Amino acid sequence: MKISARNVLAGKIVDIKKGATTSHVQIDVNGKIITSAITNEAVEELGLKVGGEASAVIKSSDVMVMVS
Amino acid sequence: MKISARNVLAGKIVDIKKGATTSHVQIDVNGKIITSAITNEAVEELGLKVGGEASAVIKSSDVMVMVS
Amino acid sequence: MKISARNVLAGKIVDIKKGATTSHVQIDVNGKIITSAITNEAVEELGLKVGGEASAVIKSSDVMVMVS
Amino acid sequence: MKISARNVLAGKIVDIKKGATTSHVQIDVNGKIITSAITNEAVEELGLKVGGEASAVIKSSDVMVMVS
Amino acid sequence: MKISARNVLAGKIVDIKKGATTSHVQIDVNGKIITSAITNEAVEELGLKVGGEASAVIKSSDVMVMVS
Amino acid sequence: MKISARNVLAGKIVDIKKGATTSHVQIDVNGKIITSAITNEAVEELGLKVGGEASAVIKSSDVMVMVS
Numbered sequence: 001m002k003i004s005a006r007n008v009l010a011g012k013i014v015d016i017k018k019g020a021t022t023s024h025v026q027i028d029v030n031g032k033i034i035t036s037a038i039t040n041e042a043v044e045e046l047g048l049k050v051g052g053e054a055s056a057v058i059k060s061s062d063v064m065v066m067v068s
Numbered sequence: 069m070k071i072s073a074r075n076v077l078a079g080k081i082v083d084i085k086k087g088a089t090t091s092h093v094q095i096d097v098n099g100k101i102i103t104s105a106i107t108n109e110a111v112e113e114l115g116l117k118v119g120g121e122a123s124a125v126i127k128s129s130d131v132m133v134m135v136s
Numbered sequence: 137m138k139i140s141a142r143n144v145l146a147g148k149i150v151d152i153k154k155g156a157t158t159s160h161v162q163i164d165v166n167g168k169i170i171t172s173a174i175t176n177e178a179v180e181e182l183g184l185k186v187g188g189e190a191s192a193v194i195k196s197s198d199v200m201v202m203v204s
Numbered sequence: 205m206k207i208s209a210r211n212v213l214a215g216k217i218v219d220i221k222k223g224a225t226t227s228h229v230q231i232d233v234n235g236k237i238i239t240s241a242i243t244n245e246a247v248e249e250l251g252l253k254v255g256g257e258a259s260a261v262i263k264s265s266d267v268m269v270m271v272s
Numbered sequence: 273m274k275i276s277a278r279n280v281l282a283g284k285i286v287d288i289k290k291g292a293t294t295s296h297v298q299i300d301v302n303g304k305i306i307t308s309a310i311t312n313e314a315v316e317e318l319g320l321k322v323g324g325e326a327s328a329v330i331k332s333s334d335v336m337v338m339v340s
Numbered sequence: 341m342k343i344s345a346r347n348v349l350a351g352k353i354v355d356i357k358k359g360a361t362t363s364h365v366q367i368d369v370n371g372k373i374i375t376s377a378i379t380n381e382a383v384e385e386l387g388l389k390v391g392g393e394a395s396a397v398i399k400s401s402d403v404m405v406m407v408s
Contacts, residue, residue, distance in 0.1 A: 001271070001272050002270065003268055003270045004269040004270070005268050019223065019224065020223035020224040020226075021221060021222075021224075021226050021227070021228055021241070022223065022241070039228060039239070059265075059268055061265045061266075
């Protein structure tokens, strides 16, 4: 299975915070924490757990660039 | 200056590909390449150059999670 | 492999229009045409071709609702 | 009224799940269920109800492609 | 016709820049210029022209907040 | 600090509605109300308060165009 999204960043889940309908999942990718907001339903269906392996997937059109 | 986006990933620009209106900018973040699609105008205004420092900025609602 | 995106719509590619950096791919899903704008690079890497099977993947936070 | 979004998929609402600020609305489009995450405010303002007609609206830059 | 997007900003088109597949449309809303990147196809289908009236439509989950 | 997002709209916060994980922040920009859905965490980290100055930041690929 392959996806068109240019950014597939493998890591390990370090935190899951469930809300009423939306969960925040944090993935440690090479020491950088990536935060993802997904549905509670997805968290359950994918069986996400702290300590489990997971990738953050991001479409390139959703990535901005910032310079200081 | 602070932004609400939960993901601000500092790195170095390794590639810039200009299209007719859209450019693809690649940033090396801790050895992971992040691809961003932004306007040509932004590339010019920010003075982006290969080798320069830049951060990839991503809103958490734009991050999906994938498991194998 | 499983993705958190709630919308994975299987269909058949009916058109690919390549631009300078961005391609438009049309997928026929149950008779409805879904248009996707992705990088040329993704089109090549996934080996997308008219007539091939493919799914449109959409995060639920990117879906709006309209009523008449 | 016309919108630039390339994907306007007419269907019928089959489920509405209200959270604290975000609702998940499911629309049956030709037998495929599309899930949308929108504000509670929008659900009320549009008078969305299970059984009512509604379209899912998706910008083409928010559609990814996946192949197996 | 009503859309769930919380931000519908009426204004006047002040610039259209066509690329290979993507156009950049600028709308003057109360003296603020809003830039939109949409498909060339949408520009044609909606008959967008400099000087014409148009609204910028933005889903609230696509709006970030920045403070200095 | 500069960001590639083409739309940075300065204004004043007029409302903050906190949910379980997601907050809705309203910014008055030249008399137009812009609604943003961000994480509760961001609201706290940025110290957002009603009456405070803030900018709405929107990537041009997230802006649609509508005509009547």
